[in-house]
Amino acid sequence: METNIKTIKNVLDNAEQIFRGIERLEKGFRAISVAYDEHSDDKHSFKNIGHLQSNITYRLYSAREQYMIYIGGIKRAEQEILEMHKQNKEKGIQIGSQSYTEFINELNLSSYFDNILFNICSSFDYLSHIVSYVLYKNKDRTFDWDKLIKKLHSDDRFQKLEISNDLEKVNRSFVFKLQKYRSRLIHTTRDKHQLHYKIDDKMENCQLLLITSKTTINHLKSILVDKNSSETIDEYCLNYTISKIVYETLYNMEFLLDSMYNMIVVNSDWPNTLQIKKNFYIVNLNPKNGKSEPVSKKLWNEFKKIV
Numbered sequence: 001m002e003t004n005i006k007t008i009k010n011v012l013d014n015a016e017q018i019f020r021g022i023e024r025l026e027k028g029f030r031a032i033s034v035a036y037d038e039h040s041d042d043k044h045s046f047k048n049i050g051h052l053q054s055n056i057t058y059r060l061y062s063a064r065e066q067y068m069i070y071i072g073g074i075k076r077a078e079q080e081i082l083e084m085h086k087q088n089k090e091k092g093i094q095i096g097s098q099s100y101t102e103f104i105n106e107l108n109l110s111s112y113f114d115n116i117l118f119n120i121c122s123s124f125d126y127l128s129h130i131v132s133y134v135l136y137k138n139k140d141r142t143f144d145w146d147k148l149i150k151k152l153h154s155d156d157r158f159q160k161l162e163i164s165n166d167l168e169k170v171n172r173s174f175v176f177k178l179q180k181y182r183s184r185l186i187h188t189t190r191d192k193h194q195l196h197y198k199i200d201d202k203m204e205n206c207q208l209l210l211i212t213s214k215t216t217i218n219h220l221k222s223i224l225v226d227k228n229s230s231e232t233i234d235e236y237c238l239n240y241t242i243s244k245i246v247y248e249t250l251y252n253m254e255f256l257l258d259s260m261y262n263m264i265v266v267n268s269d270w271p272n273t274l275q276i277k278k279n280f281y282i283v284n285l286n287p288k289n290g291k292s293e294p295v296s297k298k299l300w301n302e303f304k305k306i307v
Contacts, residue, residue: 007209007237011071014243018067021250022060028257028303029053032130035261035296039268042137052130052142059123060249063116067242070112074208074239077104081197082206089203109210110193113238114185120249121145121182124175127253131163131260145175166259170252174223178245181219191215193238210238223248261300270294 008014033053037045081104125144132142135157143151149171151158158164185191191213199206217224217236224236224244271283271292283292300306 003234004232005209005211005235005237006233006240008239008243011074011239014239015064015067015071018064018243018246018250021247022057022064024303025060025250025253025257026057027299028254029056029130031296031299031303032257032260032264034299035264035294036134038294038296039264039270039273040134040137041269041273044139045137048139049130049133052126052133055126056123056130056253059119059126063119063123063246066112066115066119067246070109070116070242071239073109073112074210077109078197078206078208080104081208082199082203085199085206086203104195104208106193106195106210110190110238113193113242114190116242117178117182117185117245120245121175121178123249123253124178127256131167131256134260134264145171145179161263163256163259163263166256170256174248174252177220177223181216184219212236212238212241216241220245 030053033046033049036042036049042048128145128148129142132148132151133139136142149167152164152168193213193216194211195208196211197206197208212224212235220241224241225233271294282295284295284298285291286293
C-alpha cells in the first residue's frame, strides 16, 4: 500500500499566500495601535504601542523568510540529486537511494524549520507585551507569554476581562504546545527529519520530501491533524508542517486582535481621551450619517473587510 504523505504541492504559491496573510495581519496590528492611542488616556500610547506592534510583524516576516530559504534549499537539493543520477547513469554506476540523500545536508534544511518555530514563539511573546501594555499602561511592566498567562490567575484585574478566556484558549490549544516543543529543541535535542525523493522515468524532474519526524508529530499532533477530515495521513512533509503552524499563528493572532479591539473600545470615552492628550486630532466622517468616528474604526473595518 502506498504511503499517504501530506504535502504542499505548490510551495511558492503557499509562501505567497503566507506573505499576504502576514501583510493583512500587520494592518490589524496597526489598527489596534491607533485604536489604543485614540481610546486611551495614556499620553505615551502612540510611541510605545507602535514600537511593540512592529516587533511582532518583524518576527512573522522573519519566519516567512526562513520558509523561503527552506524552499530554496529543497530546490537546490533536488537539482543536485538529479545531476548525480544522470552522471552515474552515464557511467553505468548503480547507487541506492539512501546514498544520494546522504549527500544532502538535512541538518541545514531542518534548522530552517527550527528557526521558523523560534520566530513564531517569539511573536507570541511580543503579542503578550502589547496586551500587558494595554492593561497596565506601563512600558516597564510588560510580560512574556508564559508570565502573562500566569497573571491571568493571579491578578484580579484579569478576572472580569473576556480577553482572559481568549488568551487561555489560545495558550491551551496552540502556544503552549509550540513552546513546549521549542523548549525540547533548545534544551534537550534536535529532531532529525527523514529525506525521501523520487525521479521521473525521463530523469527530468526530482521531488525531494523532508518528512516531519515522529517526535515532532507527537508534540504537535493536535495542530497538524485535521479533525474534520476522514483522510488517513501516514506522514507529514515538513513544508506542510511549516505552513500549518504559520496559518494557525495568523488565525490565533487575529482571534486575539478581535478580543483586544473589543477590550479597547468598550466603555471608551472617545473623543475626550484625545482632547486630554492632544491639541488637535483627526477624525473620520461617516459618509452615511455625517457623524465623526475614530480613525481606527475605519482601519479596523478595512482589516476585517467590514463595509
